[in-house]
Amino acid sequence: MSFDALSSARQRIAIVGGGISGLATAWLLAKTHNVTLYEAAPRLGGHARTVIAGRNGDQPVDTGFIVFNYVNYPHLTSMFRDLDVPVVKSDMSFGASIGDGRVEYGLRDFGALVGQRRNITRPAFYRMVRDILRFNARAEQVATSDSVTIGELVNDLKLGDWFQRYYLMPICGAIWSTPPDEIRGFPAQSLVRFFRNHALLSASGQHQWWTVKGGSIEYVRRLTARLEQMGCQLRPGTPVRNVQRTPDGVRIHLPDGTQEAFDQVVMACHSDDSLRLLAQPTKDEQATLGAMRYQDNEMILHHDTAQMPQRRACWSSWVYKADKQDDRTTIGVTYWMNRLQNIDERDPLFVSLNPVKPVKSDLIYDQKTFRHPVFDTAALRxxxxxGDIQGQNNTWFAGAYLRHGFHEDGFASAVRVARGIEARERIPA
Structure with a gap:
């Protein structure tokens, strides 16, 4: 996407946030404006986070953004081509292990589906497979508004207990890292959009998935180098104290008491962080940004095979686990990084989110807490x-929270901001 046709007057634009949304905004605006990007963390990239791990300490492993495809990530992949980012094919498959291995299966192939041999003789298992086909065929017809909940969708389609307990709730839990009890009240549209975007509703199967060779740090390195060549000022390790809107533009206040003046600002951080940083937010900003909830999710990079299904045949790229503890269902997700990032399986590597059982401490390489948006009905609204607050008071908002929470969604929000700035410049003074 080109923004070369912008007006000749270069504006001073501040970007607060150095994840994909902020970096993409800088990528789109730096050719035609004087851009300064602030990031509180010492590194840029946000959820594009690569850790060097493995038994020899030489294996790059992604712990946030991991995979993409060329169908549903058009903006991101266009930038990858421009930057000559190296990519390799990935494998995306789903599996589940529930009740300490009482029910296990994988969806990679028939062998994984019946990896637990008892599944062959379980009528309820075949009914679950039948309900999966029914859901894929009819879910979009039922989820026509954001008022329809996942629970209502299940009831309308008359989907059985096994489908709910051992397929739908596991996938929902894996997507949102949310307990099953809360998921039934989530908007069905969020779920259907995820399934559609990942080709899970398609009879022809998934899209081909890809991963960045050498880890997502490779694209961040290339992107930051290009931004610096374009004259963009990148300031990692520079937290913003607050953002003050004035009649003349915007002032960025830093912790050391200094102020820097800009014509416009793009808030490319989480919505609650944006609201916290804005001095004197408007009522509309408070209502919109304050409506979105976030959830902490513990990420552990490790080589503990106990986090995978008990039956090796059920091992999948993306494994949901659920167990009952004190009358409460706890859920977790484990990513098999060897399969996702083409890592030699003799060097087992896994990324677990909120593991249901503790990972053995001597098998841990890295830990971090990520914050993810919760896409409930309030968030969709x-x-x-x-749009009602975009551009008001010379302030714009970008972030993956504005759509589905994925890397492409952050980039798409940056495109909308850049277009908004472009359109405003074309209006005669």
Missing amino acids: AQSRI
Whole structure:
């Protein structure tokens, strides 16, 4: 996407946040404007986070953004081509291990589906497979508004208990890292959009998935080098204290008491962080940005095979686990990084989110807490109102929270901001 046709007057634009949304905004605007990007963390990239691990300490492993495809990530992959980012094919498959291995299966192939041999003789298992086909065929017809919940969708389609307990709730839990009890009240549209975007509703199967060779750090390195060549000022390790809007533009206040003046600002951080940083936010900003909830998710990079299904045949790229503890269902997700990033399986590597059982401490390489948006009904309604505050008081908002929470969604939000700035410049003074 080209923004070369912008007006000749270069504006001073501040970007707050150095994840994909902020970096993409800088990528789109730096050719035609004087851009300064602030990031509180010492590194840029946000959820594009690569850790060097493995038994020899030489294996790059992604712990946030891992995979993409060329169908549903058009903006991101266009930038990858421009930057000559090296990529390799990935494998995306789903599996589940529930009740300490009482029910296990994988969806990679028939062998994984019946990896637990008892599944062959379980009528309920065949009914679950039948319900999966029914859901894929009819879910979009039922989820026609954001008022329809996942629970209502299940009831309308008359989907059985096994489908709910051992397929739908596991996938929902894996997507949102949310307990099953809460998921039934989530908007069905969020679920259907995820399935559609990942080709899970398609009879022809998934899209081909890809991963960055050498880890996502490779694209971040190339992107930051290009931004610096374009004259963009990148300031990792520079937290913003607050953002003050004035009649003349915007002032960025830093912790050391200094101020820097800009014509416009793009808030490319989480919505709650944006609201916290804005001095004197408007009522509309408070209502929209404050409506979105976030959830902490513990990430552990490790080589503990106990986090995978008990039956090796059920091992999949993306494994949901659920166990009952004190009358409460705890859920977790484990990513098999060897399969996702083409790593030699003799050097087992896994990324677990909220593991249901502790990972053995001597098998841990890295730990971090990520914050993810919760896409409930309030969040969807807030997304629909974001246009009302875009560009007001010379302030714009970008972030993956404005759509589905994925890397492409952050980039798409940056495209909308850049287009908004472009359109405003074309209006005669």
